[in-house]
Amino acid sequence: FDNKGGMYVTFGAPTNVCEDWNSVEGENSEGIKGLYPCPQLIDHAGIWRFDDSKQNQWQHDGELFATGIRSVVGISWNDEENKLYALQHGRDYLHGHAPQFFSKWQNAVLPAEEFVQISKGDNFGWPYSYYDHYKKTRIAAPEYDGDGSQPVNQYKLPLMGLPAHWAPNDLLFYKGNQFPERYKNGAFIAFHGSTNRTPYPQGGYIVAFIPMEDGKPKGNWEVFADGFAQVDTIINMADAKYRPMGLAEGPDGSLYVSESKQGKVWRIIYQKNKSDFGKEQLNKMELLRSKSYLKEPHEKNDLLKIETTN
Numbered sequence: 001f002d003n004k005g006g007m008y009v010t011f012g013a014p015t016n017v018c019e020d021w022n023s024v025e026g027e028n029s030e031g032i033k034g035l036y037p038c039p040q041l042i043d044h045a046g047i048w049r050f051d052d053s054k055q056n057q058w059q060h061d062g063e064l065f066a067t068g069i070r071s072v073v074g075i076s077w078n079d080e081e082n083k084l085y086a087l088q089h090g091r092d093y094l095h096g097h098a099p100q101f102f103s104k105w106q107n108a109v110l111p112a113e114e115f116v117q118i119s120k121g122d123n124f125g126w127p128y129s130y131y132d133h134y135k136k137t138r139i140a141a142p143e144y145d146g147d148g149s150q151p152v153n154q155y156k157l158p159l160m161g162l163p164a165h166w167a168p169n170d171l172l173f174y175k176g177n178q179f180p181e182r183y184k185n186g187a188f189i190a191f192h193g194s195t196n197r198t199p200y201p202q203g204g205y206i207v208a209f210i211p212m213e214d215g216k217p218k219g220n221w222e223v224f225a226d227g228f229a230q231v232d233t234i235i236n237m238a239d240a241k242y243r244p245m246g247l248a249e250g251p252d253g254s255l256y257v258s259e260s261k262q263g264k265v266w267r268i269i270y271q272k273n274k275s276d277f278g279k280e281q282l283n284k285m286e287l288l289r290s291k292s293y294l295k296e297p298h299e300k301n302d303l304l305k306i307e308t309t310n
Helices: 104-109 279-290
Strands: 006-011 046-051 063-067 072-078 083-088 113-118 129-132 137-140 160-162 168-173 187-191 207-210 222-225 244-249 255-259 265-268
Touching: 006 072, 083 168, 187 244, 222 279
Parallel strands: 072 168, 168 244
Antiparallel strands: 006 046, 046 063, 072 083, 083 113, 113 160, 129 137, 168 187, 187 207, 207 222, 244 255, 255 265
């Protein structure tokens, strides 16, 4: 809700990249092409604005606010900036669709999930492109004649690229005073965790924080709450005990975190002297990023050797 009569609703894409399954034979997706123009952009893959005072509305009662957005679960109105922000899930299967251009390692680290600010009329380029956070640009999708090298410049860029496949499922801008001052107006993100980075460890499964200034990230994402997975190496999603899902702020500034596997909710509070919080504490949190589910996997050294037995 934008506090001006508007309610924003996401309509996710029903496919990964608007695949044309008539372009391949059988279940093999190698070399698959994308439909052009993608018909799903008519009533999916976007955000619609509705009148928050009306009941019994249908999609056609709303206004298409922004398009080219594959999948958004975390969406929030930032009262401080008076703007809409969201977290986009990037597409999958770069290697499966185009193994001649993308290795299994590239499939695990690309494309980025996206932290975006959304204004009326924005187009974020799905399904024709994806965001490469190493090159810091959108790249033509292989289903639309891309080979991983051609930049595409006509679509809006994110504020920040986030680790691939981590599934950012909720976004909260912190207004409270429970936590140290640096967290005020910053962005908390619940990373549900990846499912498809094999043969590398799965990644995510944390609550992260992005410090903000003037509506933009001020520095990189940080680990805020860890320990949900309760295993050192997450081979398959099922290995993780908990998966962070939702965020809410209590009236006292507490942060509540829900998870989707066992229905548990945590309340996070800060009980020490807030003025003592500084670089020492942040450095300790930064060390957590060396864990296999938080670091970027090394192309050769971090391959998992998984044996399948029947």
